Amino acid sequence: xxxxxxxxxxxxxxxxxxxxxxxxxxxxxxxxxxxxxxxxxxxxxxxxxxxxxxxxxxxxxxxxxxxxxxxxxxxxxxxxxxxxxxxxxxxxxxxxxxxxxxxxxxxxxxxxxxxxxxxxxxxxxxxxxxxxxxxxxxxxxxxxxxxxxxxxxxxxxxxxxxxxxxxxxxxxxxxxxxxxxxxxxxxxxxxxxxxxxxxxxxxxxxxxxxxxxxxxxxxxxxxxxxxxxxxxxxxxxxxxxxxxxxxxxxxxxxxxxxx
Amino acid sequence: xxxxxxxxxxxxxxxxxxxxxxxxxxxxxxxxxxxxxxxxxxxxxxxxxxxxxxxxxxxxxxxxxxxxxxxxxxxxxxxxxxxxxxxxxxxxxxxxxxxxxxxxxxxxxxxxxxxxxxxxxxxxxxxxxxxxxxxxxxxxxxxxxxxxxxxxxxxxxxxxxxxxxxxxxxxxxxxxxxxxxxxxxxxxxxxxxxxxxxxxxxxxxxxxxxxxxxxxxxxxxxxxxxxxxxxxxxxxxxxxxxxxxxxxxxxxxxxxxxxxxxxxxxxxxxxxxxxxxxxxxxxxxxxxxxxxxxxxxxxxxxxxxxxxxxxxxxxxxxxxxxxxxxxxxxxxxxxxx
Amino acid sequence: xxxxxxxxxxxxxxxxxxxxxxxxxxxxxxxxxxxxxxxxxxxxxxxxxxxxxxxxxxxxxxxxxxxxxxxxxxxxxxxxxxxxxxxxxxxxxxxxxxxxxxxxxxxxxxxxxxxxxxxxxxxxxxxxxxxxxxxxxxxxxxxxxxxxxxxxxxxxxxxxxxxxxxxxxxxxxxxxxxxxxxxxxxxxxxxxxxxxxxxxxxxxxxxxxxxxxxxxxxxxxxxxxxxxxxxxxxxxxxxxxxxxxxxxxxxxxxxxxxxxxxxxxxxxxxxxxxxxxxxxxxxxxxxxxxxx
Numbered sequence: 050x051x052x053x054x055x056x057x058x059x060x061x062x063x064x065x066x067x068x069x070x071x072x073x074x075x076x077x078x079x080x081x082x083x084x085x086x087x088x089x090x091x092x093x094x095x096x097x098x099x100x101x102x103x104x105x106x107x108x109x110x111x112x113x114x115x116x117x118x119x120x121x122x123x124x125x126x127x128x129x130x131x132x133x134x135x136x137x138x139x140x141x142x143x144x145x146x147x148x149x150x151x152x153x154x155x156x157x158x159x160x161x162x163x164x165x166x167x168x169x170x171x172x173x174x175x176x177x178x179x180x181x182x183x184x185x186x187x188x189x190x191x192x193x194x195x196x197x198x199x200x201x202x203x204x205x206x207x208x209x210x211x212x213x214x215x216x217x218x219x220x221x222x223x224x225x226x227x228x229x230x231x232x233x234x235x236x237x238x239x240x241x242x243x244x245x246x247x248x249x250x251x252x253x254x255x256x257x258x259x260x261x262x263x264x265x266x267x268x269x270x271x272x273x274x275x276x277x278x279x280x281x282x283x284x285x286x287x288x289x290x291x292x293x294x295x296x297x298x299x300x301x302x303x304x305x306x307x308x
Numbered sequence: 309x310x311x312x313x314x315x316x317x318x319x320x321x322x323x324x325x326x327x328x329x330x331x332x333x334x335x336x337x338x339x340x341x342x343x344x345x346x347x348x349x350x351x352x353x354x355x356x357x358x359x360x361x362x363x364x365x366x367x368x369x370x371x372x373x374x375x376x377x378x379x380x381x382x383x384x385x386x387x388x389x390x391x392x393x394x395x396x397x398x399x400x401x402x403x404x405x406x407x408x409x410x411x412x413x414x415x416x417x418x419x420x421x422x423x424x425x426x427x428x429x430x431x432x433x434x435x436x437x438x439x440x441x442x443x444x445x446x447x448x449x450x451x452x453x454x455x456x457x458x459x460x461x462x463x464x465x466x467x468x469x470x471x472x473x474x475x476x477x478x479x480x481x482x483x484x485x486x487x488x489x490x491x492x493x494x495x496x497x498x499x500x501x502x503x504x505x506x507x508x509x510x511x512x513x514x515x516x517x518x519x520x521x522x523x524x525x526x527x528x529x530x531x532x533x534x535x536x537x538x539x540x541x542x543x544x545x546x547x548x549x550x551x552x553x554x555x556x557x558x559x560x561x562x563x564x565x566x567x568x569x570x571x572x573x574x575x576x577x578x579x580x581x582x583x584x585x586x587x588x589x590x591x592x593x594x595x596x597x598x599x600x601x602x603x604x605x606x607x608x609x610x611x612x613x614x615x616x617x618x619x620x621x622x623x624x625x626x627x628x629x630x631x632x633x634x635x636x637x638x639x640x641x642x643x644x645x
Numbered sequence: 646x647x648x649x650x651x652x653x654x655x656x657x658x659x660x661x662x663x664x665x666x667x668x669x670x671x672x673x674x675x676x677x678x679x680x681x682x683x684x685x686x687x688x689x690x691x692x693x694x695x696x697x698x699x700x701x702x703x704x705x706x707x708x709x710x711x712x713x714x715x716x717x718x719x720x721x722x723x724x725x726x727x728x729x730x731x732x733x734x735x736x737x738x739x740x741x742x743x744x745x746x747x748x749x750x751x752x753x754x755x756x757x758x759x760x761x762x763x764x765x766x767x768x769x770x771x772x773x774x775x776x777x778x779x780x781x782x783x784x785x786x787x788x789x790x791x792x793x794x795x796x797x798x799x800x801x802x803x804x805x806x807x808x809x810x811x812x813x814x815x816x817x818x819x820x821x822x823x824x825x826x827x828x829x830x831x832x833x834x835x836x837x838x839x840x841x842x843x844x845x846x847x848x849x850x851x852x853x854x855x856x857x858x859x860x861x862x863x864x865x866x867x868x869x870x871x872x873x874x875x876x877x878x879x880x881x882x883x884x885x886x887x888x889x890x891x892x893x894x895x896x897x898x899x900x901x902x903x904x905x906x907x908x909x910x911x912x913x914x915x916x917x918x919x920x921x922x923x924x925x926x927x928x929x930x931x932x933x934x935x936x937x
Contacts, residue, residue, distance in 0.1 A: 133505070138505065139505070150498045153491065214509070360740065408919070418919075433906060557747060594755045598748070
């Protein structure tokens with residue numbers, strides 16, 4: 050049984066079908082990649098799975114529970130974290146504050162105690178601050194903790210997004226094009242980090258255009274085109290799949306031949 | 309440490325104010341300014357979570373009318389009607405908020421505007437015996453406080469109202485401050501800046517917005533009750549939607565990022581400036597409008613914001629150094645930052 | 646029940662109100678849809694347009710067509726100036742734009758009070774006489790207003806089909822994409838703002854001979870116009886016509902049945918509609934982002 054099971058998913062947007070008859074599983078501990086030409090519906094898929102849009106048909110099951118019609122914050126509570134393509138950070142806050150905000154779900158202390166800033170509340174906050182620092186260190190941007198989010202270069206903003214998602218202590222992490230706009234060195238770093246995250250017990254689903262990274266990183270790959278799954282398998286199979294090559298034919302810069 | 313001393317000084321000044329300013333008229337200005345501070349703080353709390361409310365005056369009115377009706381029509385004692393106004397306003401805020409908070413954005417804005425409009429109209433034209441119609445309710449009793457072993461104390465003088473207002477203001481500040489510095493406050497910040505991210509990290513955006521809405525309007529209701537027993541009469545037009553709009557202006561004057569200090573400063577300016585401009589007669593609103601435009605265009609951070617950045621860039625320190633250099637030539641004063 | 650002549654009277658009154666609301670709301674919706682600016686002083690352009698027309702045709706006895714044109718141009722110019730010097734610098738900050746528009750409103754209202762006094766100013770009807778329809782006496786003035794409103798809306802429709810009009814649609818849809826296509830977004834904003842304010846001004850001018858002109862006439866129309874915009878979904882002209890007509894008719898007939906509580910009825914209906922369709926009945930399903 051998969052950690053996440055998507056069965057028969059359909060999503061229309063005013064006549065345009067964004068997702069059609071989508072079926073796949075995500076298995077515990079793997080890194081699953083989603084690739085496909087632009088407009089294939091990858092981000093839509095994330096949005097539907099995390100509850101930002103309800104699907105028109107189909108079910109989504111996480112850890113055996115039906116999460117199909119849950120709202121985004123409920124999905125997060127179940128243990129699914131995600132990042133976004135466009136920057137959705139608190140631009141006017143520091144890096145540290147951004148990550149710290151991600152701990153929202155972890156508060157245990159009663160709200161009244163928090164209101165009066167009783168010692169138990171303050172202690173909990175201390176613990177969370179330490180955890181936040183640990184996450185920043187884990188992703189290697191601890192030195193930037195007092196920098197305003199909007200002053201960060203693009204690559205670091207992406208990493209901050211990942212930090213925030215990690216702060217929610219997810220079991221499943223959905224990464225939406227985390228390497229966009231990164232140069233080869235930065236991409237290498239990100240690849241290493243994603244592996245580290247998985248090694249820490251988080252299952253990962255990643256949408257990416259950077260073929261090299263995808264082939265290196267993912268245990269399995271699913272290929273989408275126009276909202277439909279056209280292939281699924283290990284990187285070697287996908288590389289040689291005729292349909293996949295066709296879907297990408299004529300697209301600049303995409304070469305599936307990455308040794 | 310510095311902050312504490314500042315606060316202490318300000319606190320003493322505020323407490324000692326009635327002894328320094330003898331004119332009841334100016335005390336009245338301060339009292340009104342205090343009421344507006346509370347309303348503006350409520351506005352700003354809603355703004356913080358992304359709700360632009362143009363209906364704060366309506367909840368202010370609900371609190372005021374509730375208190376007035378409970379005391380004049382039903383004979384409730386003051387303390388009971390005061391607390392009831394707050395609670396009833398909060399309950400109504402919850403009910404109304406449940407419907408209009410969800411879409412947020414412009415729909416919310418328009419609905420609060422409509423709400424305000426409806427409120428004034430309903431108070432003016434329906435159930436005239438109960439609500440008093442356009443003439444309003446008169447003869448609202450002064451607040452009577454029961455002090456144990458002392459008996460009851462009726463507040464009549466301007467000064468006593470001033471202290472009651474101060475108490476209410478400090479209570480509001482205390483609650484707001486604690487909320488803003490708690491996890492709810494952090495959630496508010498995140499919701500206000502990026503609702504999408506907030507949802508993805510588990511924040512129930514709707515619930516927190518509703519909470520902000522209810523709390524903000526609870527205090528507006530209390531302020532309304534105070535207002536009713538201060539004026540001792542109420543007319544529906546006092547709660548016109550333009551009042552709600554002016555609150556926005558007060559918050560901009562103070563600086564929208566300064567959730568507690570901003571409203572206080574802004575309301576103070578906004579109440580005092582028209583007094584100063586009063587001599588211009590008919591032209592006063594024009595000057596006021598120009599002032600607003602100047603602030604909005606050239607002082608985006610409001611008074612508090614501008615002072616704050618002056619402080620940060622060390623402009624004050626620079627000024628201080630230069631003045632010292634002028635007055636005490638040859639003496640180098642070394643001071644840590 | 647009510648007789649035919651009463652029904653017709655109420656109908657015409659309702660259509661008059663509807664025409665006013667449609668004109669003002671369309672202008673407001675145009676500005677909101679294209680520039681995303683919420684101009685709280687929009688109805689004051691209505692009021693200022695009325696005063697301009699009054700000054701031109703009422704005081705200076707200018708021909709009424711000229712008066713209308715002067716009024717429209719004056720409001721367009723004023724709107725353009727407001728955009729260029731006030732709204733443009735503040736673009737991006739929703740709340741400051743809102744506050745600035747209130748400042749403009751304050752100055753406009755008080756300005757006319759200072760200039761023209763507090764009393765209502767009465768103009769003589771441009772079109773005297775009345776028509777008899779099925780026993781009801783309908784003033785020619787009212788019919789002309791409705792006719793004019795129709796003409797203007799048709800004119801607006803034509804304008805929207807031109808290159809500039811299409812550019813406005815593009816900008817309303819996606820500013821970045823429009824800019825990439827070579828559209829000068831700021832200039833389109835200017836056009837939209839001027840056009841919207843001109844429409845409001847013309848509406849005011851048409852109303853001036855029929856009712857009196859006073860500094861507070863904007864306020865009454867303002868709420869209804871905004872409501873029309875919101876309920877129809879900002880950016881939808883067709884919706885503005887339909888909703889504006891409905892509101893005008895409900896107000897007219899509602900007044901007959903329930904007096905001044907008709908406004909409360911309208912608001913309750915609006916609340917219900919907003920609950921089920923937060924983005925209006927005809928609007929697109931996107932939301933204006935109110936980031937500061």
